[in-house]
Amino acid sequence: MNYIAKLVSLITLGLVIGPCLLHLTGTIGLDTVKVAALGGTVGWFIATPIWMGRKLPVDASEVEI
Numbered sequence: 001m002n003y004i005a006k007l008v009s010l011i012t013l014g015l016v017i018g019p020c021l022l023h024l025t026g027t028i029g030l031d032t033v034k035v036a037a038l039g040g041t042v043g044w045f046i047a048t049p050i051w052m053g054r055k056l057p058v059d060a061s062e063v064e065i
Helices: 002-024 030-051 057-060
Strands: none
Touching: 002 030
C-alpha cells in the first residue's frame, strides 16, 4: 500500500510540473495546463499524506483536544 501511494504521489506531482513545462515550450494551451495542474494538486494532497503519515505518541489516545 505504501509503495502504491508513493507511486500515485509521484505521478500526480508530474501532472503538476509536466504541463507547466509543456506550456513553456508552447506545446499545450493554458486551459489544459490549468485542468491538469488542478487534478495533479488534488491527487497529490490525497496520496502524499498516506505514505508520509507520522506515528502517534503512546499517550495520544489519552489526550483530549
